[in-house]
Amino acid sequence: xxxxxxxxxxxxxxxxxxxxxxxxxxxxxxxxxxxxxxxxxxxxxxxxxxxxxxxxxxxxxxxxxxxxxxxxxxxxxxxxxxxxxxxxxxxxxxxxxxxxxxxxxxxxxxxxxxxxxxxxxxxxxxxxxxxxxxxxxxxxxxxxxxxxxxxxxxxxxxxxxxxxxxxxxxxxxxxxxxxxxxxxxxxxxxxxxxxxxxxxxxxxxxxxxxxxxxxxxxxxxxxxxxxxxxxxxxxxxxxxxxxxxxxxxxxxxxxxxxxxxxxxxxxxxxxxxxxxxxxxxxxxxxxxxxxxxxxxxxxxxxxxxxxxxxxxxxxxxxxxxxxxxx
Amino acid sequence: xxxxxxxxxxxxxxxxxxxxxxxxxxxxxxxxxxxxxxxxxxxxxxxxxxxxxxxxxxxxxxxxxxxxxxxxxxxxxxxxxxxxxxxxxxxxxxxxxxxxxxxxxxxxxxxxxxxxxxxxxxxxxxxxxxxxxxxxxxxxxxxxxxxxxxxxxxxxxxxxxxxxxxxxxxxxxxxxxxxxxxxxxxxxxxxxxxxxxxxxxxxxxxxxxxxxxxxxxxxxxxxxxxxxxxxxxxxxxxxxxxxxxxxxxxxxxxxxxxxxxxxxxxxxxxxxxxxxxxxxxxxxxxxxxxxxxxxxxxxxxxxxxxxxxxx
Ligand SMILES: Cc1cc2nc3c(=O)[nH]c(=O)nc-3n(C[C@H](O)[C@H](O)[C@H](O)COP(=O)(O)OP(=O)(O)OC[C@H]3O[C@@H](n4cnc5c(N)ncnc54)[C@H](O)[C@@H]3O)c2cc1C
Ligand SMILES: Cc1cc2nc3c(=O)[nH]c(=O)nc-3n(C[C@H](O)[C@H](O)[C@H](O)COP(=O)(O)O)c2cc1C
Ligand code: FES
Numbered sequence: 194x195x196x197x198x199x200x201x202x203x204x205x206x207x208x209x210x211x212x213x214x215x216x217x218x219x220x221x222x223x224x225x226x227x228x229x230x231x232x233x234x235x236x237x238x239x240x241x242x243x244x245x246x247x248x249x250x251x252x253x254x255x256x257x258x259x260x261x262x263x264x265x266x267x268x269x270x271x272x273x274x275x276x277x278x279x280x281x282x283x284x285x286x287x288x289x290x291x292x293x294x295x296x297x298x299x300x301x302x303x304x305x306x307x308x309x310x311x312x313x314x315x316x317x318x319x320x321x322x323x324x325x326x327x328x329x330x331x332x333x334x335x336x337x338x339x340x341x342x343x344x345x346x347x348x349x350x351x352x353x354x355x356x357x358x359x360x361x362x363x364x365x366x367x368x369x370x371x372x373x374x375x376x377x378x379x380x381x382x383x384x385x386x387x388x389x390x391x392x393x394x395x396x397x398x399x400x401x402x403x404x405x406x407x408x409x410x411x412x413x414x415x416x417x418x419x420x421x422x423x424x425x426x427x428x429x430x431x432x433x434x435x436x437x438x439x440x441x442x443x444x445x446x447x448x449x450x451x452x453x454x455x456x457x458x459x460x461x462x463x464x465x466x467x468x469x470x471x472x473x474x475x476x477x478x479x480x481x482x483x484x485x486x487x488x489x490x491x492x493x494x495x496x497x498x499x500x501x502x503x504x505x506x507x508x509x510x511x512x513x514x515x516x517x518x519x
Numbered sequence: 520x521x522x523x524x525x526x527x528x529x530x531x532x533x534x535x536x537x538x539x540x541x542x543x544x545x546x547x548x549x550x551x552x553x554x555x556x557x558x559x560x561x562x563x564x565x566x567x568x569x570x571x572x573x574x575x576x577x578x579x580x581x582x583x584x585x586x587x588x589x590x591x592x593x594x595x596x597x598x599x600x601x602x603x604x605x606x607x608x609x610x611x612x613x614x615x616x617x618x619x620x621x622x623x624x625x626x627x628x629x630x631x632x633x634x635x636x637x638x639x640x641x642x643x644x645x646x647x648x649x650x651x652x653x654x655x656x657x658x659x660x661x662x663x664x665x666x667x668x669x670x671x672x673x674x675x676x677x678x679x680x681x682x683x684x685x686x687x688x689x690x691x692x693x694x695x696x697x698x699x700x701x702x703x704x705x706x707x708x709x710x711x712x713x714x715x716x717x718x719x720x721x722x723x724x725x726x727x728x729x730x731x732x733x734x735x736x737x738x739x740x741x742x743x744x745x746x747x748x749x750x751x752x753x754x755x756x757x758x759x760x761x762x763x764x765x766x767x768x769x770x771x772x773x774x775x776x777x778x779x780x781x782x783x784x785x786x787x788x789x790x791x792x793x794x795x796x797x798x799x800x801x802x803x804x805x806x807x808x809x810x811x812x813x814x815x816x817x818x819x820x821x822x823x824x825x826x827x828x829x830x
Pocket of ligand 3: 753760
């Protein structure tokens with residue numbers, strides 16, 4: 194049985210829900226050696242900045258149990274090179290481009306949104322809010338409802354009306370629902386979660402922190418339960434807001450777990466470093482997982498875990514069908 | 520990307536283990552991997568997923584390819600030292616086990632257009648890629664001298680082969696158990712003179728590569744050095760493996776060792792600035808595009824892919 198995998202990113206329809214996670218796929222070119230980037234729902238690019246950035250010193254990574262820390266510091270060539278080289282390439286490959294943007298001020302985010310709106314072919318903008326706000330003593334935007342809302346409002350105001358704007362949220366906050374609500378009220382067409390959690394590793398031989406940047410973002414299967422919890426809480430509070438769920442997805446089963454929690458799309462990040470064709474494998478596995486449960490449409494299981502009627506005893510296929518016909 | 524480019528690029532395959540052998544202090548693993556063998560050029564490496572399907576060690580492990588052969592449709596061999604959990608797991612694999620392998624990755628050793636007197640310098644397991652390189656150089660009429668080192672005799676990889684196939688082979692060990700007591704850099708000067716070296720190829724730990732480059736530079740001999748930076752993906756997407764490299768346009772970029780290297784021109788690597796972001800590196804804090812001048816002068820793009828912002 195072929196499962197209808199179509200997913201919606203705001204008003205844009207995607208052929209399926211699997212996307213790359215920002216920063217784990219460059220702008221798609223390297224992964225295209227191992228998979229067809231037009232086959233997945235969308236390529237979410239590494240966060241693009243206005244000016245080129247050299248990033249942080251090495252060592253930038255540390256492997257941890259079922260995960261890793263990274264402190265790469267958004268190394269990248271900047272928006273000009275992205276528009277000249279990366280975006281046209283993605284489009285030439287028939288890929289859908291969700292462009293992640295990162296700034297240090299509201300004005301920078303706004304300018305990035307303007308530049309992307311002037312370029313043809315951007316499917317959506319993902320606003321990486323996990324960046325230090327240089328106008329507020331380096332406080333991370335994503336940790337403040339006010340700062341997050343200010344960025345989203347400005348970006349939504351400047352981005353072309355037909356480009357959906359997604360806010361990427363950090364799990365490193367006391368109440369993610371508060372931030373999510375602030376972004377939704379500020380006009381976000383959807384939310385993307387989670388980014389990495391701040392962690393640290395000390396090398397017990399050198400007795401010094403292992404990363405040159407001292408701390409780094411934790412990602413990989415180790416954080417999946419946190420992603421599921423965040424998606425669950427936000428879906429519970431804001432059932433109408435679409436979510437790109439990301440965090441520790443390594444298999445189709447993992448993707449289904451995030452979808453059941455409330456994600457309409459699923460980002461695949463760290464596992465790509467283990468398996469460069471992970472996105473297409475996970476897409477295939479997800480379809481098999483759905484088919485084996487008798488699910489005909491992906492949309493029927495988005496957030497299904499919240500549905501009291503799906504609880505113990507009932508076959509998911511029955512409740513999926515019940516939901517669709519109700 | 521053209522069809523030809525696609526075919527030349529790396530592939531991800533399921534490789535069947537043919538043999539795992541002990542070689543003194545190291546292990547040699549041979550995999551059946553025809554598509555990788557067919558694309559291989561000396562200096563390239565493979566990335567291997569370790570720990571099995573439920574592994575908690577997610578990052579790919581990189582290994583230089585020692586050699587490829589045509590048997591079984593194409594095999595790939597690499598030589599490794601047990602370092603931590605991942606290499607321990609690899610050492611425990613047996614014939615017919617299947618591994619997830621990606622390769623061949625990275626920029627290979629460039630070969631001189633005309634026959635040249637080539638010195639191949641290696642330390643420890645890192646010498647492994649020098650032997651397939653020697654084969655290709657010899658086929659083009661170059662002469663090969665080897666300079667191989669290790670902490671002890673059993674940690675010098677390929678001493679016998681070097682003696683058998685090289686015009687000369689100099690061996691150093693730190694404990695004096697084989698060849699000259701000392702390190703490769705202690706005797707480099709002398710070997711370069713005796714062999715009338717025109718090109719140096721070097722593999723080994725970063726301090727060795729730095730010293731080899733510094734010595735060769737004194738005599739104006741070009742060095743091709745294969746670096747070993749910690750990697751997470753091996754394919755150019757994670758930005759873990761960067762080091763400061765000066766492009767042909769004179770601009771320093773944080774270049775990825777996995778795709779822009781692992782082989783770099785020694786003179787272009789800023790060895791002393793490894794582990795830092797030099798203040799004049801492309802995109803460093805406070806960095807200003809020099810591109811107005813560069814664009815006006817029509818200077819070429821860096822060989823490392825990143826373009827400066829233009830005028
Ligand atoms: C281009 C390249 C070629 C290499 N070729 C060889 C080779 O031919 N033979 C060989 O024995 N080793 C080689 N190495 C080093 C090899 O990748 C590491 O020894 C191996 O990853 C260690 O894994 P582990 O799980 O045993 O060690 P652990 O210490 O448990 O590994 C933990 C993490 O650190 C990384 N790491 C640890 N040591 C190194 C290192 N020296 N270099 C890079 N990453 C490291 C691992 O990839 C992993 O992510 C090469 C490395 C690179 C980058
Ligand atoms: C090396 C690396 C770089 C990343 N870079 C970015 C980035 O540029 N922008 C961003 O929004 N998230 C970035 N992330 C976070 C991922 O997009 C993702 O939210 C997080 O890693 C959790 O998903 P995962 O467990 O599947 O990796 C990065 C993660 C890693 C591991
Ligand atoms: S190892 Fe990931 S970019 Fe080089």
